[in-house]
Amino acid sequence: GSGGRMDPLFMATSLFRRRRFEDCVTICTDILKKNPLDQTAWFLKARALTEQTYVDETEMEEEGIAELVMGDTGIADVARPGTSLKRPPGTSSRATSQGVRPLSQSGRPLSGFVRPGTQSARPKTMEQAIMAPRTASTARPVTSSSGRYVRLGTASMLTEVDGPFIDMSKMDLSKYAKRPTLAKALFEYLFYHENNVRSALELASLATEACEFEDWWWKTQLGKCYYRLGLYRDAEAQFRSALKQFQTIDTYLLLGKVCIKIDQPLGALDLYAEGLRKFPNDTSLLTGIARIHEGLNDLDKALVFYRDVLKSNSINVEAIACIATHHFYNDQPEIALRFYRRLLQLGVCNAELYANLGLSCFYAQQYDMALNCFNKALALASDENAADIWYNIGHVALGIGDSKLAYYAFKLTLACNSDHAEAYNNLGVLEWRRGHGEQVLCVCVCVCVCVCCDGDCYVVPALPKALACFRSSAQLAPHLYEPHYNMATASEKIGNLHDSYHYAKKSAEVFPDHLDTAELLKQLKQHFAAL
Numbered sequence: 001g002s003g004g005r006m007d008p009l010f011m012a013t014s015l016f017r018r019r020r021f022e023d024c025v026t027i028c029t030d031i032l033k034k035n036p037l038d039q040t041a042w043f044l045k046a047r048a049l050t051e052q053t054y055v056d057e058t059e060m061e062e063e064g065i066a067e068l069v070m071g072d073t074g075i076a077d078v079a080r081p082g083t084s085l086k087r088p089p090g091t092s093s094r095a096t097s098q099g100v101r102p103l104s105q106s107g108r109p110l111s112g113f114v115r116p117g118t119q120s121a122r123p124k125t126m127e128q129a130i131m132a133p134r135t136a137s138t139a140r141p142v143t144s145s146s147g148r149y150v151r152l153g154t155a156s157m158l159t160e161v162d163g164p165f166i167d168m169s170k171m172d173l174s175k176y177a178k179r180p181t182l183a184k185a186l187f188e189y190l191f192y193h194e195n196n197v198r199s200a201l202e203l204a205s206l207a208t209e210a211c212e213f214e215d216w217w218w219k220t221q222l223g224k225c226y227y228r229l230g231l232y233r234d235a236e237a238q239f240r241s242a243l244k245q246f247q248t249i250d251t252y253l254l255l256g257k258v259c260i261k262i263d264q265p266l267g268a269l270d271l272y273a274e275g276l277r278k279f280p281n282d283t284s285l286l287t288g289i290a291r292i293h294e295g296l297n298d299l300d301k302a303l304v305f306y307r308d309v310l311k312s313n314s315i316n317v318e319a320i321a322c323i324a325t326h327h328f329y330n331d332q333p334e335i336a337l338r339f340y341r342r343l344l345q346l347g348v349c350n351a352e353l354y355a356n357l358g359l360s361c362f363y364a365q366q367y368d369m370a371l372n373c374f375n376k377a378l379a380l381a382s383d384e385n386a387a388d389i390w391y392n393i394g395h396v397a398l399g400i401g402d403s404k405l406a407y408y409a410f411k412l413t414l415a416c417n418s419d420h421a422e423a424y425n426n427l428g429v430l431e432w433r434r435g436h437g438e439q440v441l442c443v444c445v446c447v448c449v450c451v452c453c454d455g456d457c458y459v460v461p462a463l464p465k466a467l468a469c470f471r472s473s474a475q476l477a478p479h480l481y482e483p484h485y486n487m488a489t490a491s492e493k494i495g496n497l498h499d500s501y502h503y504a505k506k507s508a509e510v511f512p513d514h515l516d517t518a519e520l521l522k523q524l525k526q527h528f529a530a531l
Contacts, residue, residue, distance in 0.1 A: 012044055021048040043182060045165065046189040053193050057224055058253035058284070085265050085295045166190075168199055177206035180215075187221055201225035216245040223254060232258050247278050249285065256288055265292045281312045287319070299326065315346055324356070333363035351380040355389050362396050370396065387417035394426060403430060421477030425486060428469030432490060466490060474503070481511035488520055497527055 008027050015024040028045035031038055166189065176183045183203060190200040204225060208218040223238035239255040242248075252275035259268035269292055275285045290305035303326050309319040324339035337360040343353055358373030374396070377389045394409030407430050413423035467490055473483035484507035491500035501524045507517045 009040060009044075012041070016044060016048055016051075019051070021052050024048040039182065043185050046185045049165065049193045050185070050188045054188075055192070057227075058250055058257065083266055084263050085260065085292075086263060166194075168194075168196065173199070173203045174206050177203060177210045180207070180211070183207045184217070191221070191224070197225050197228045201229070214245070216242040216248075216251075219245070220248075220251055220254070223258075227254070227258060227261075232262050247275075249275065249279055249282055252278075253284055253288060260292070265296060268292055281308070283309050283313045283316060286312070287316070290319070290322070294322070317343060317346065317348060320346075324360075328356070328360060328363075333360045336360045337364055337366075349380070351377045351382065351385050351389060354380065355385075355392055358396070359392055362399065367400075383416070387413045387420050387423070390416060391420065391423050391426075394423070398426075403433065406430060419476050421473040421480060421483065424469045424473035424476065425480070425483045428466040428473065428483075428486060428490075431466035431469060432486075474506070478506075479510060481507045481514055481517070484510060485514065485517050485520070488517070492520065492524065497524060500524060501528075 008031055012024045012027040012031070015021075015027065025045055025048045028041045028048065031041040032045065035041075166186075168190075176186055187200050187203050187207070190196045190203065201222070204218055204221045208215065208222060211218065213219075219238045219242040223235040223242065226232070226235035226238060236255065236258045239251055239258065242251050243255070252271055256268040256271045259265070259271060269289060272285045272289045272292075276282065279285065286305050286309045290302045290309065293299070293302040293305065303323060306319040306322050309316050310323070313319075320339050320343055324336045324343075327333075327339065328336035337357065340353060340357045340360055344357070354373045354377035358370045358377060361367070361370035361373055374389070374393055378386070381389050390409050390413040394406045394413065397403070397406035397409055407427070410423045410427040410430070413420050414427070417423075467487070470483050470487040470490060473480065474487055477483065484503045488500045488503035488507060491497070491503065501521070504517055504521050504524060507514060508521060511517065
């Protein structure tokens, strides 16, 4: 430009390439004020606004109450073993023992990497569905609006000085559908920035007709719209049609996502395997296969595919974390420590990693390093993960025989999160020790993090307080067998055989292979037979 100034449009393009989207939008807005018909500036502004709210559609999202409780996408209510992600793990022959590896609220063994849906429960009743998850920072239950699309559409609510950037009521979509370049930019703006799925679907339909159904990209976008609207069969048809014209990794991932949504994990595995034949050693497809095997409780196969991921991409954080967790729960803390140290070398620095390092050091008998790691974890802890860190510190204290430190650590856990079921259980065990001086109860397994009592409670006698802790733990976490078994054992010790039998039955339902529960039930049946 004149006077040595850079051309504004060139400057906006440079800012866009450097991902300085807000500055790019500002310059494009100034250009459009001077010339509202400048298509280049309009296109660049639409792209910049889209990039600000873009999310990866190939990743799984959190399921809301409507999808979990009232969803009708499943093929069968009672699926065959190994064919459904919703089948309880206790009925699977490949399930990992809960005595070795703790379960998440969804009933699956804890993975090394938190993904949407892996830590939240899959409720069977509406009462369980509306309960807030343990890691939630609000009392609102997890819904679709609080999950993936929480920010989509919020930018369009901000009123601009001269009105909205694109007024859909005055736009002729059929005119844009005949101009592919502008149509694609407009579609992504409507889909990602405005969250206007219906208008985006209309535009994609018109553009597909304009190109005589020969453009695979528009078919993929139609599938995305149908998926967002809950029309999974229509989305599947569009994705398969797109694959016939042109094979891409994203289309395979999106089609696999549809299969998982309608609870067909084996179909998703077949799709990913087909994709690997077209795109050998692709880490996205390998990771998808590993996740499905992990969801089906086939952890050995999952480990094989996570190792394949690392052969192609040695810095994949999810694969490293999952392999480390597998070794930790298989009595190999030294190997787990090597993988966690690798994450530290990659630049991952958070409280969860240092807590896992501390646990690995402790079980590898490197006690001095364990304390330093937990100190670092506490320094980096937030309100969401401080409870789990204090809980693991309590476990370390139990391991070294310091019951007093363990007691205060579990109390601090409940101060950070009053719904921490495992801490209630272990606190009850310590209270029972105070009253009986013997160890006959189960302590909850320490948690590899991937993841309050009143002031006058000290005047309550130890035994009733222990029972109250067990009862609270059982109510907060029905998927744990330890509080049910402990409640059954404590009730049997004080002569309350009816409650003991009731909780022992619940423990057997959660963990059928628990030998102590089976022995307790046998003793109770002998007592009842004698009466």
